[in-house]
Each structure stands twice: as C-alpha cells, then as structure tokens.
Amino acid sequence: MLKIGIIGLGYWGPNLLRNFCANDKCSVVIACDLLDKNLRKINKNYHNIKLTKDYREILKEGVELVCIATSPSTHFEIAKYFLKNGINVLIEKPMTTKVGDALALLELSYQKNLKIFIDHPFVFSPPVRKIKELMKNGRLGKVWYVDSERVNLGLLQNDVTVIWDLAPHDFSIFNYLFECLPVSVQVVASRHKHPYCEDLAHIVLKYDNKFIAHIDVSWLSPVKIRKMIIGGEKGMILYNDIDQVEPVKFYEKRIEIDVSKVSPFHPVYLTGDIWCPKVDKYEPLAKMVENVVNTLYGSEQPVVDGYEGLKVVKLLEACDKSVRNNGREVMVGEI
Incomplete structure (x- = not known):
C-alpha cells in the first residue's frame, strides 16, 4: 500500500x-x-x-x-x-x-x-469531460470563441493576485479541451481592496486557429458565478459549474450565410433544440x-503531470507581463 x-x-x-x-x-x-x-x-x-x-x-x-x-x-x-x-x-x-x-x-x-x-481538479470534472466528448464527436464543429466568467466576493489572498488564484482553473480546462496553448495573452486588471495584488482582471487569449477566449476573474462580485460558453460553427455549449442538475447544455443554434441571395450578405439564423447531456456524478x-x-x-x-503545470505557469507569467505593460499583448512563446 x-x-x-x-x-x-x-x-x-x-x-x-x-x-x-x-x-x-x-x-x-x-x-x-x-x-x-x-x-x-x-x-x-x-x-x-x-x-x-x-x-x-x-x-x-x-x-x-x-x-x-x-x-x-x-x-x-x-x-x-x-x-x-x-x-x-x-x-x-x-x-x-x-x-x-x-x-x-x-x-x-x-x-x-x-x-x-x-x-x-477541473480536468477531472464530469462536466468538462462531457464537453471534451462532445467536441471529439464533432458536435461543435470549429470553435469560434470561449467566454468564461469566474467571479465571487473573495477570497482575497495575500500572496497571489486574482489571476493566479482563479485563472489556473480556466487555463487548465482550455489546455485539456483544445490540446494547445494560445499564441498570445492580453490582460487588463485593477486593484481596489489590495495595495499590490490585482483583484479584478479581464483576460483575452488568442489561438492559432483564429478563435479567441475571454476570461473574467474577480474577487469583487456580489454573486458567485462559474459559467463558460463555447461557441462553434455547429452549436454552442453552456457550462455552469454551479448547476448541480444540468451543468452542461447544448444549444443547436448557428448562423449560416445564404449565398444564393442577391444581397452580398444574407445571414440565416438557425435555432434547434436545447438539450442537456447526461453527466456522470463523482468527485x-x-x-x-x-x-x-x-x-x-x-x-x-x-x-496532469508537471508539463501540464508548466503550461499553466507560462500563461500566468504572460498575464503578469501584460499587466505590467498596461495591457499590451504578450506572445506566449516569449515566456
């Protein structure tokens, strides 16, 4: 043993x-x-x-x-x-x-x-595993964007910023789902209750295949929110980590361009079903x-080995560099 x-x-x-x-x-x-x-x-x-x-x-x-x-x-x-x-x-x-x-x-x-x-831990979470399964099965098609919100009132830390406290969760999820690192990172952050640790930040990650991910992290929200939207060409996923009953919802919504019309740009909005896939229950x-x-x-x-840990630390350092340079875009490959 x-x-x-x-x-x-x-x-x-x-x-x-x-x-x-x-x-x-x-x-x-x-x-x-x-x-x-x-x-x-x-x-x-x-x-x-x-x-x-x-x-x-x-x-x-x-x-x-x-x-x-x-x-x-x-x-x-x-x-x-x-x-x-x-x-x-x-x-x-x-x-x-x-x-x-x-x-x-x-x-x-x-x-x-x-x-x-x-x-x-989120790499092992049943909802994230289900999202990975949906992506591998081609349900989303090409990913267009990710929009994540991870906010709450606290818990303020003394030795790390809100980015180092909360963003590792999103970074590890993205690395698991997309199996690649973003090309660049750009961050706008601010301090309100702590003299030297940012307590609110907006993070933008740009990926090589032309999609972007946006993350809001905050210790200053009146409510706890743990939501992520992944938009793709075939559908969209809403992941709500706080929802214990239906944490993952798939929306059969998409936009197509009707090239048969005389108009040079004629979008067609297609709306289908909303369904909740069965998600396993385990810690x-x-x-x-x-x-x-x-x-x-x-x-x-x-x-999740040490190399996966290194990838997240690289993204965190890139965030810090962007914050120090007033929100300048930082190439992850330079870290």
Whole structure:
C-alpha cells in the first residue's frame, strides 16, 4: 500500500487528505501544518495519522508521495526538497510562481526518475469531460470563441493576485479541451481592496486557429458565478459549474450565410433544440487521486503531470507581463 504525506491543512489540504484516505490502495500516514488549529481539526477525525509542524519529519515515514497544498510561494522549495530525497510530489495549483522554477522541478524529476503531479481538479470534472466528448464527436464543429466568467466576493489572498488564484482553473480546462496553448495573452486588471495584488482582471487569449477566449476573474462580485460558453460553427455549449442538475447544455443554434441571395450578405439564423447531456456524478478529486495512485502503481499514465503545470505557469507569467505593460499583448512563446 502506498504511503502518502500531506503538507498544508488549511483550505485545500483536508480535501486531498479525505480523498487519499478514501482510496483503498494508499494510506495517509503523516500530515503537516504550521497552525495548531489545523492540526487539531485533522486529529479530531483521523486519529491514526501522525501530525507534525516540520515537513522534514515526513521523510522518516517512508512515504512514496507527498502532497503540497501550501501557499504558492512555497511550492518550489518544498517540492525540490522531496524530489531531491527521492519522493514523488503532487502540487496544488499553481505548480510554481515562476516558469524557471517549474522547469527546474521537471529537470530534477527527470534526473531522479520521479513523478510530478499537478492538482488541476477541473480536468477531472464530469462536466468538462462531457464537453471534451462532445467536441471529439464533432458536435461543435470549429470553435469560434470561449467566454468564461469566474467571479465571487473573495477570497482575497495575500500572496497571489486574482489571476493566479482563479485563472489556473480556466487555463487548465482550455489546455485539456483544445490540446494547445494560445499564441498570445492580453490582460487588463485593477486593484481596489489590495495595495499590490490585482483583484479584478479581464483576460483575452488568442489561438492559432483564429478563435479567441475571454476570461473574467474577480474577487469583487456580489454573486458567485462559474459559467463558460463555447461557441462553434455547429452549436454552442453552456457550462455552469454551479448547476448541480444540468451543468452542461447544448444549444443547436448557428448562423449560416445564404449565398444564393442577391444581397452580398444574407445571414440565416438557425435555432434547434436545447438539450442537456447526461453527466456522470463523482468527485473530481477522487478521480484525480485514482489516477495518481494508479500511475504510481504503473497501471496508468498521469493525466496532469508537471508539463501540464508548466503550461499553466507560462500563461500566468504572460498575464503578469501584460499587466505590467498596461495591457499590451504578450506572445506566449516569449515566456
């Protein structure tokens, strides 16, 4: 049975711990956090897990995988420590705060023949998997645009901007669906409640095959919205992550140009059915844990490895560069 260690028991770490504990092929043997209150919460429900404030203590437990759910600024040093000591790592998004650090971790994992997994949970989400299926089956046809809105009131962070907090979700979804990186990134962002971290941003991604994606991210919205529209030549998809009943809707709507008319431009608006495909019900984290564990046993390939994490960090750095240059378009290949 695989032995697992968890570092970071604040917001996300307990979710990782719960899902690894629920998998019968592994065992969480030790967990780490700097705060006593977080350690007490875990001890209340998991009496057999050793607790510590020093992540270096994890080495003594003979673990095969360490999950890192700490502040993004700490990801690189912690992951490097365990990779150097021969232990595979799972890193919460974002992988690192610099492209150079992500590359260094990948090189170290290659030298040590170890695995890096990145926690991009939406890649495992049933609605996103269903959208991928619809696209592969040709339902959308050529993609024209993507419009995404990911906003809420908070949670404000001290060490990352709203872009680094929320946009990794959209970037990882796009990378999974389209299997390519955008050519360029352009961002307009502002600060209102935080002196040095942007709390609202509008992001435009341009792709090589002539479609664009637009993302709104904000910590300043009065309501929580998690919606994405993918428009194509044959139809359109509405993905609402908050809708637990019908998260994916397919609209048989499109525009065609009638070239038989005398008029040089005669659009025809075609409206068909709206239907909701059946979407599986399971927790994305459970599916991610299953893939991680099976990969370490050698029966699967990783779905989200370190290279996928690097791609997202590249896009985040491109966003930062655009913000610093007053919204200038930044070529992703230059990052």
